Amino acid sequence: MMLVRWCVAGLCFITALPVAAQTSPPRQPAPGESTIVVNGGIEAKKSNWKRAESDHVIVYSDGSDAELKRVTNNLERLYTLMSRLYRKGDTSDDTAKLQVTLFDSARFFEKMDLQGQRWQEGPYPPSFAGQRYYDPREDGEVLAVSRSDQVIKLATKKAFDKECDKVLGEGGNCNEILPPVPTARSWESVLYSAFAQHFLLTYTRAVYPRWYVDGVGALFSTMEVHGDGSIDYARAPDDYRQVFNAYGDLDVKAVLSGAYLEPSTTKTRVMDWTPYHAWLLAHFFTYSKLNPARALQFKAYMTAIHQGVPMAQAAKIFGDMRRLQSELNIYASNSTSYARTAKHQPFGSDPLIATLSLGGAALIEAKIQLGSQGNADWIAGLRDKVAKIPHDADALLLLAEAECRAGQDEACLAAAERVLAGTPDDARALAWKGVALTNRAVAGAAADRAATLADARKAIARAIQADSQSPLALIAWFQSFTKAGEKVPEPAILGMARVIRQVPAAPAPRLYLGAELVRQGNPELARNILYPVLYGADDSPEKKAAQALFPATGR
Incomplete structure (x- = not known):
């Protein structure tokens, strides 16, 4: 296994990535940069964004x-x-x-x-x-x-x-x-x-x-x-x-x-x-x-x-x-x-500026709304927007995320597979495929669970291979165990800790890891990781869930 050393919350860890993730990742397209394929050609129209x-x-x-x-x-x-x-x-x-x-x-x-x-x-x-x-x-x-x-x-x-x-x-x-x-x-x-x-x-x-x-x-x-x-x-x-x-x-x-x-x-x-x-x-x-x-x-x-x-x-x-x-x-x-400050303070080079495609620009608002929306009407509207740009990979990935977060796993899987049909190594598509398959395994027949979970983790391992820095893939890997009611292995726990280092202000990864550590009998480390959520100024759904993990103090 390739070992990646890093630190979080004052503790150093060695993260063991899945075997499939031990090669150099290809470049993933930036959101909005995905091409629009129309009748075998490339859509050339650009937006004002x-x-x-x-x-x-x-x-x-x-x-x-x-x-x-x-x-x-x-x-x-x-x-x-x-x-x-x-x-x-x-x-x-x-x-x-x-x-x-x-x-x-x-x-x-x-x-x-x-x-x-x-x-x-x-x-x-x-x-x-x-x-x-x-x-x-x-x-x-x-x-x-x-x-x-x-x-x-x-x-x-x-x-x-x-x-x-x-x-x-x-x-x-x-x-x-x-x-x-x-x-x-x-x-x-x-x-x-x-x-x-x-x-x-x-x-x-x-x-x-x-x-x-x-x-x-x-x-x-x-x-x-x-x-x-x-x-x-x-x-x-x-x-x-x-x-x-x-x-x-x-x-x-x-x-x-x-x-x-x-x-x-x-x-x-x-x-x-x-x-x-x-x-x-x-x-x-x-x-x-x-x-x-x-x-x-x-x-x-x-x-x-x-x-x-x-x-x-x-x-x-x-x-x-x-x-x-x-x-x-x-x-x-x-x-x-x-x-x-003193004169001539360094700040780096000028930014790289690119023009978004019409498809990328059409989804600007939806990407922002994704964090606070997700009801049936909103998703129906998003499906209509994506239907107008059916070959835009970024649009399909946004739809896959919305469907998975709304519990529409088969629709999520379908959108991810459409992207993978054209780009087999797309990290985000592979991650959402893994999420959808995990949810299918948990909701499906017990006899099929092991095989479906294995397929889910294969897709997630390929996602990590394609982009080892992706929080999405590491979270999917971790939750493929928690959703199935299985003990999370140490490499996946360390992977989630790596996510916390990448997005330290986000309360959700801290809650995912903290809850598992409590379940595994390590409440003190869980409290340490959840500290900003428990005692921070913001009232989030994750804060209430974190407080529930420590009922003795309520804090």
């Missing part, structure tokens, strides 16, 4: 090439900058590349009915919500952002009440108050914020409160790249004082204790949490000159959160919250500093 690939991200957009190149390069610059700040300059990376899709419409979130099941932000008022979607999927994280600036409403009841009190104090009439003009938050700020949060969840091992994740995103959302290559970051967002006036001053006790996360009526809520509030609190704790005692309190608070201490209990570390609130109020009223 482009695909840019760099060292750490893949970005899809129907905007200009110049914009796509600039934004992709800036994401690489941000990766390098955050690696210096959070990883002591280590820029090595063996995780799956983040896939970013930039939509022209600001209403894409509603139009596509996206449900953020594994990641939450805020909670924010409507002006700040619904412009991005992040899904840490088991085969790689997906981020979607609107290329339209956010229009921030400043004419709120809080703003009116403050102005009315002022006018009445001067003997005026509140009916004569003119509403303030809205301000704007650039879409690139939203993108850089989301990437910074992704970086924090992917490349650091700590567990953070949600306000801190929001805050780190806000700190880097205002990054500015200069012509000499230097980068400003942690800059104050434009019009932040007007935002505080409209949505309330930062309520430090509510945030640090987690009370701001609880449902509340507008009448009783002192502050509506926004990215601007997140910026202020994160800036205060990380970029102000905290006195030594306050700095130690903050360190102790963050340590307690990492250890799973409830926010309300951890917040008591700060002592007198009124004094801390006073410090924040003074800080908010003063000018704040920001950081600037």
Whole structure:
């Protein structure tokens, strides 16, 4: 067997791959690059959508090439900058590349009915919500952002009440108050914020409160790249004082204790949490000159959160919250500093940009929706789309995935086989064939189970041979045992641990492995692997399932 050495969660493993996976893999086509065969010819029509690939991200957009190149390069610059700040300059990376899709419409979130099941932000008022979607999927994280600036409403009841009190104090009439003009938050700020949060969840091992994740995103959302290559970051967002006036001053006790996360009526809520509030609190704790005692309190608070201490209990570390609130109020009223890097910061080469086929572009939305959809009507619509491009391998693979995840195993197998008929070594098609055959074996007659499982594992082994870096194939291999109620052998367990290293922010692989380790009598290692899921800020279906594995503590 070929042995692959790697580490995850502080532990080093030797991964033994299936024998069939011990040869060099051929190149797999990138999503959207698959050819469309029509009457023996190659479909030449191209779409307006482009695909840019760099060292750490893949970005899809129907905007200009110049914009796509600039934004992709800036994401690489941000990766390098955050690696210096959070990883002591280590820029090595063996995780799956983040896939970013930039939509022209600001209403894409509603139009596509996206449900953020594994990641939450805020909670924010409507002006700040619904412009991005992040899904840490088991085969790689997906981020979607609107290329339209956010229009921030400043004419709120809080703003009116403050102005009315002022006018009445001067003997005026509140009916004569003119509403303030809205301000704007650039879409690139939203993108850089989301990437910074992704970086924090992917490349650091700590567990953070949600306000801190929001805050780190806000700190880097205002990054500015200069012509000499230097980068400003942690800059104050434009019009932040007007935002505080409209949505309330930062309520430090509510945030640090987690009370701001609880449902509340507008009448009783002192502050509506926004990215601007997140910026202020994160800036205060990380970029102000905290006195030594306050700095130690903050360190102790963050340590307690990492250890799973409830926010309300951890917040008591700060002592007198009124004094801390006073410090924040003074800080908010003063000018704040920001950081600037040295000139000519390296970030790698320009991205490779390719134009998607009409078939690839037609499935952009469906690929994003796959993480939150899957009902019968949606799959029926996807089948209709794929029927219009029946020879597009990428379309068939998307359909195979949707069918398998919806439990339509025979339809999944049929779609995978259609791809394999033209490309026998397609790794994704082989993996979905293995998944479908595994499900067929489990649901079928007991007499046929062993033979069908053997066929499933042969297909999966070929998938790993074709692409040994594919999380999909390694997950399929692992689940060919768990679904059948069999003990997972050590090589497959180590394969799943390898998946976790590739997609560390995804909760599903951690749950798969953790559940099996509990079943095999190793709950402590299971808890270690599930730690980010159990104690992280996001409420996901996997978090509830992980908590159920440890009923004694519930956490």
